Amino acid sequence: MESKHLLQKFATDTRKLWDRDGVRQAVRDNLDKVTKCRTPLLGAEIYASDTEVKTVCHTCKSRFCNGCGNRETLTWQREQRCALPDVRYSEICFTMPNVLWDFFHQNRQLLSDIAALAASVIRRWVHAYYGVVPLILVIPHTFGRRLNFHPHLHILVSAGGLNRRENRWVNFLHFDTYALMYWWRFAVIQYLAEVLGADAEDVATLDQTLKRQSKRPWNIHIKRFSSKEHFLRYVARYLRRPPIAEHRIIEVTDHHVEFWANDLKLKSWVRIKVSIEEFLELLIQHVPDRYVHGIRYFGLLSPAGKHQFASGLFALLGQAQRPQPKRLSWARMIERDFGYNPLNDSHGQRMHRVGRIPCTFALAGPV
Numbered sequence: 001m002e003s004k005h006l007l008q009k010f011a012t013d014t015r016k017l018w019d020r021d022g023v024r025q026a027v028r029d030n031l032d033k034v035t036k037c038r039t040p041l042l043g044a045e046i047y048a049s050d051t052e053v054k055t056v057c058h059t060c061k062s063r064f065c066n067g068c069g070n071r072e073t074l075t076w077q078r079e080q081r082c083a084l085p086d087v088r089y090s091e092i093c094f095t096m097p098n099v100l101w102d103f104f105h106q107n108r109q110l111l112s113d114i115a116a117l118a119a120s121v122i123r124r125w126v127h128a129y130y131g132v133v134p135l136i137l138v139i140p141h142t143f144g145r146r147l148n149f150h151p152h153l154h155i156l157v158s159a160g161g162l163n164r165r166e167n168r169w170v171n172f173l174h175f176d177t178y179a180l181m182y183w184w185r186f187a188v189i190q191y192l193a194e195v196l197g198a199d200a201e202d203v204a205t206l207d208q209t210l211k212r213q214s215k216r217p218w219n220i221h222i223k224r225f226s227s228k229e230h231f232l233r234y235v236a237r238y239l240r241r242p243p244i245a246e247h248r249i250i251e252v253t254d255h256h257v258e259f260w261a262n263d264l265k266l267k268s269w270v271r272i273k274v275s276i277e278e279f280l281e282l283l284i285q286h287v288p289d290r291y292v293h294g295i296r297y298f299g300l301l302s303p304a305g306k307h308q309f310a311s312g313l314f315a316l317l318g319q320a321q322r323p324q325p326k327r328l329s330w331a332r333m334i335e336r337d338f339g340y341n342p343l344n345d346s347h348g349q350r351m352h353r354v355g356r357i358p359c360t361f362a363l364a365g366p367v
Helices: 006-013 025-036 066-083 098-106 108-130 177-197 203-213 229-235 276-284 303-316 330-338
Strands: 044-048 053-057 089-094 135-143 149-158 160-163 168-171 220-225 249-252 256-263 268-275 296-299 352-357
Touching (some): 089 229, 098 203, 108 177, 220 229, 268 276, 296 303
Antiparallel strands (some): 044 352, 089 149, 160 168
8 A cells, every 4th residue: 555645545445344323423524534635526626827727626624634634733833833922831741540541432522621620730730839820731632652542631831820910920940740640630530420420330330440540649741841842843743633644554454454653661663463443443533523622722821811811911021922823825835845836837837726626525514
């Protein structure tokens, strides 16, 4: 199989396995869009010069499509570089014991709540210790290095915050790992007990499991950055795209898929070989449900916080507020990233839009 558009071809070849009753509708919608991405089925724009005609097919805009996700990620990065002030930041990674992962796998609606839960923990801890409101950006992840279901959160937090009473910016450099772990563990355990307790078939077993996990240490990772650039580059690898890059896929046959995985215990890359059905199951468990946000904003980055403090915050920091960048056209982005203009013909003559091919099927809407 060719190295380019591997996942699109894989989704096309395995349609009978995922396009059926019993599979989540979000999976069927996303994979169906991926199979039609950049094909005449989605419609196309027709461009022409004096000597040539070019047909440019529409893209699917799915968050599970490599190409479409890459463009949206680059656009998001440009916007955040302008929206975030130039202060020190830290990345906090909240994880949970693997015993709890299955609760979120079986009840996917819980995934949309843990981002707000984590932001509340950080916001309350920062306010309790420093009396300020920080900038918080939360990116939920569901996949591990072997494509296993591993819910965790990558969180960008400013190493400083706004003191509303005194109307001043307060810098701080210390996040207490143990205190944040304790608060996060307590919040998750209480949340699961309240949400799952009423519907649990075996309440005693659930209580015992949660009680046992509430007494063990959880892994909390904190990294300090001198700027926002490092975090934006890091999380861009995981935003609006499938959980595995196509260059990691070694071989795809009619019976199995082999891919590279980073093994932390061995501290090296290892080859993983699974059946077609197993690989599909690994992929589709990470397809987000419809209307579930991949990025959440809290604190001074929340919609209310931005509206009230955006201009004043930049003034307090002595920085000029940067205007939101204009969205680049697809042709301009290709020219910037790859060095050629797709709307120039083979003689360098500019091509102009002269017509359109309509879409031949009904899209499922934003997913």
